[in-house]
Amino acid sequence: xxxxxxxxxxDHHRCDELFAQAEAAASGQDWAAIATDLHAFLDSMHHHFKxxxxxxxxxxxxxxxxxxxxxxxMRMEHVQMRELFDAMxxxxxxxDRDEFLxxxxxxxxxxxxxxxxxxxxxxxxxxxxxxxxTAETLQKMRAVGA
Amino acid sequence: MSLPPGLSFAQxxxxxxxxxxxxxxxxxxxxxALLALxxxxxxxxxxxxxxxxxxxxxxxxxxxxxxxxxxMLQMLPVIAGSPVAHPVGVARAVHLLLVSGVLFLAAGFLxxxxxxxxxxxxxxxxxxxxxxxxxxxxxxxxxSGNPTVVGMRFALVSLTVxxxxxxxxxxxxxxxxxxxSWIQVTNLHLTWGLLGWVGLLVISVxxxxxxxxxxxxAYPKLLMRWLPRALFxxxxxxxxxxxxxxxxxxxxxxxxxxLITVAVLALFALATLRxxxxxxxxxxxxxxxxxxxxxxxxxxALALSIVGQAMKIxxxxxxxxxxxxxxxxxxxxVSVVNGMLYKIVPFLIWFHLQSLLMGVAKxxxxxxxxxxxxxxxxxxxxxxxxxxxxxxxxxxxxxxxxAVLFGVSMVLLEFNLLSAFRVYRKHAKLAPKxxxxxx
Numbered sequence: 067x068x069x070x071x072x073x074x075x076x077d078h079h080r081c082d083e084l085f086a087q088a089e090a091a092a093s094g095q096d097w098a099a100i101a102t103d104l105h106a107f108l109d110s111m112h113h114h115f116k117x118x119x120x121x122x123x124x125x126x127x128x129x130x131x132x133x134x135x136x137x138x139x140m141r142m143e144h145v146q147m148r149e150l151f152d153a154m155x156x157x158x159x160x161x162d163r164d165e166f167l168x169x170x171x172x173x174x175x176x177x178x179x180x181x182x183x184x185x186x187x188x189x190x191x192x193x194x195x196x197x198x199x200t201a202e203t204l205q206k207m208r209a210v211g212a
Numbered sequence: 213m214s215l216p217p218g219l220s221f222a223q224x225x226x227x228x229x230x231x232x233x234x235x236x237x238x239x240x241x242x243x244x245a246l247l248a249l250x251x252x253x254x255x256x257x258x259x260x261x262x263x264x265x266x267x268x269x270x271x272x273x274x275x276x277x278x279x280x281x282x283x284m285l286q287m288l289p290v291i292a293g294s295p296v297a298h299p300v301g302v303a304r305a306v307h308l309l310l311v312s313g314v315l316f317l318a319a320g321f322l323x324x325x326x327x328x329x330x331x332x333x334x335x336x337x338x339x340x341x342x343x344x345x346x347x348x349x350x351x352x353x354x355x356s357g358n359p360t361v362v363g364m365r366f367a368l369v370s371l372t373v374x375x376x377x378x379x380x381x382x383x384x385x386x387x388x389x390x391x392x393s394w395i396q397v398t399n400l401h402l403t404w405g406l407l408g409w410v411g412l413l414v415i416s417v418x419x420x421x422x423x424x425x426x427x428x429x430a431y432p433k434l435l436m437r438w439l440p441r442a443l444f445x446x447x448x449x450x451x452x453x454x455x456x457x458x459x460x461x462x463x464x465x466x467x468x469x470x471l472i473t474v475a476v477l478a479l480f481a482l483a484t485l486r487x488x489x490x491x492x493x494x495x496x497x498x499x500x501x502x503x504x505x506x507x508x509x510x511x512x513a514l515a516l517s518i519v520g521q522a523m524k525i526x527x528x529x530x531x532x533x534x535x536x537x538x539x540x541x542x543x544x545x546v547s548v549v550n551g552m553l554y555k556i557v558p559f560l561i562w563f564h565l566q567s568l569l570m571g572v573a574k575x576x577x578x579x580x581x582x583x584x585x586x587x588x589x590x591x592x593x594x595x596x597x598x599x600x601x602x603x604x605x606x607x608x609x610x611x612x613x614x615a616v617l618f619g620v621s622m623v624l625l626e627f628n629l630l631s632a633f634r635v636y637r638k639h640a641k642l643a644p645k646x647x648x649x650x651x
Contacts, residue, residue, distance in 0.1 A: 090493075093494070149570070167579065172562050175565070175578070180365070
């Protein structure tokens with residue numbers, strides 16, 4: 067049966083894949099292609115954050131009463147990552163490869179340590195806290211627009 | 213529902229918690245290089261010389277354990293969701309005790325001074341005790357389902373065993389009391405230290421960082437679950453034949469256990485190389501190259517230790533077999549640790565700066581904090597130093613070029629780390645004043 071853990075971890079992997087593509091594109095000269103790949107990646111990230119911030123985190127907070135706990139730290143890290151998204155998009159606009167790759171590398175580590183905390187702790191806690199409403203929560207998350 | 217006890221999402225501890233360890237470590241490795249130049253080829257005559265013992269401990273405690281301790285204090289909140297309590301105080305105490313303890317230990321060996329030895333035992337024993345208790349509590353609270361946590365627990369137990377055996381040996385070295393099996397105790401001490409503390413920690417950290425930095429598939433679940441357990445049980449089994457002295461079975465049991473241990477470690481190295489070859493990230497980087505080099509050295513060290521044992525049995529020779537140990541320590545452990553530093557250090561600097569400067573000033577990215585060219589230069593020096601060091605086991609004169617290259621590589625490593633840290637200091641000044649306590 068699909069759980070919040072398996073669904074959201076799967077989505078992380080989908081985002082990782084798009085990250086790898088955008089980073090690989092940046093070794094070429096085709097800035098239009100780099101921009102396309104970057105935006106595919108950023109769209110997937112924004113969508114993932116939206117699922118968490120609009121559905122998963124509020125449901126978790128409501129169920130557990132923990133509003134200043136793990137979800138708060140995760141929201142803070144989303145803010146930090148959004149800054150890196152903007153920096154990457156700027157680098158592509160200015161066609162600055164070193165800046166792009168440096169920001170991408172930084173984002174990769176930031177994103178991976180963030181995902182690790184979610185996959186190993188938060189999602190499991192969410193699976194437990196939302197045990198009675200898994201299907202409903204998943205459905206709401208799937209319905210979140212890009 | 214409340215958070216399980218001890219589970220916390222608190223972020224990184226203050227930057228100086230890991231950095232005081234990271235910035236000290238290369239200086240010990242540099243000291244090793246300088247002493248190697250001083251003693252020269254005589255080092256390769258016997259492993260029991262005080263000079264060899266001093267150098268070994270400067271390397272394993274002063275460099276390897278120094279970084280490993282700092283990295284564990286840093287990583288536990290992220291990897292295990294279980295930060296170490298009072299990280300600042302623990303880090304200061306452990307660092308001070310470790311640094312002074314290693315220096316006194318080396319001096320105690322070189323000057324054959326019981327009093328320096330005693331001082332070293334108190335300092336190192338105390339430092340490791342504080343570390344083991346602080347990290348032990350944190351690991352005990354962490355979720356047990358996580359193979360990294362399980363592996364780290366075994367690594368910590370191994371460190372404790374290593375330290376206790378080390379204290380026994382140091383007291384014997386200082387006061388020459390009657391320790392009949394000191395050769396066996398020494399072998400146990402170094403097996404628990406290298407395969408247990410270093411090996412198990414590298415394995416458990418790899419489970420997280422290999423997939424994370426290069427976007428490789430995860431290690432197979434069965435391997436993650438059983439490999440650290442198997443290695444730990446093998447270390448225990450390997451310690452028993454020594455207890456069963458003169459039972460006649462001793463030799464055979466020891467050989468079988470050693471062969472399985474070699475197979476387990478080889479499996480880890482091969483699995484890691486395979487995962488790295490399947491990475492989704494196309495961008496190659498210094499950390500990846502350091503790890504690949506490290507895994508190849510581990511495989512070579514394992515193969516050579518089997519060959520060495522076989523030759524020893526057939527010839528009944530008593531020559532020293534330095535090559536596997538050089539490849540394990542300098543080729544495998546130092547490379548992996550060095551590669552990790554090049555990810556952790558720029559990332560942590562970025563991370564702390566970004567928390568300080570969000571909305572105030574632009575934060576440099578990881579590559580601006582730690583430029584690729586400087587890392588690569590140091591990496592190539594290291595890649596040249598290791599084979600020369602390995603070959604010095606056959607041609608002792610090669611110890612000179614090996615030590616020079618290794619020393620220069622460590623100077624460059626320290627320079628790279630300090631340059632990155634200067635970027636941190638420069639930018640942290642821009643932070644609003646009330647945030648400065650995190651520096």
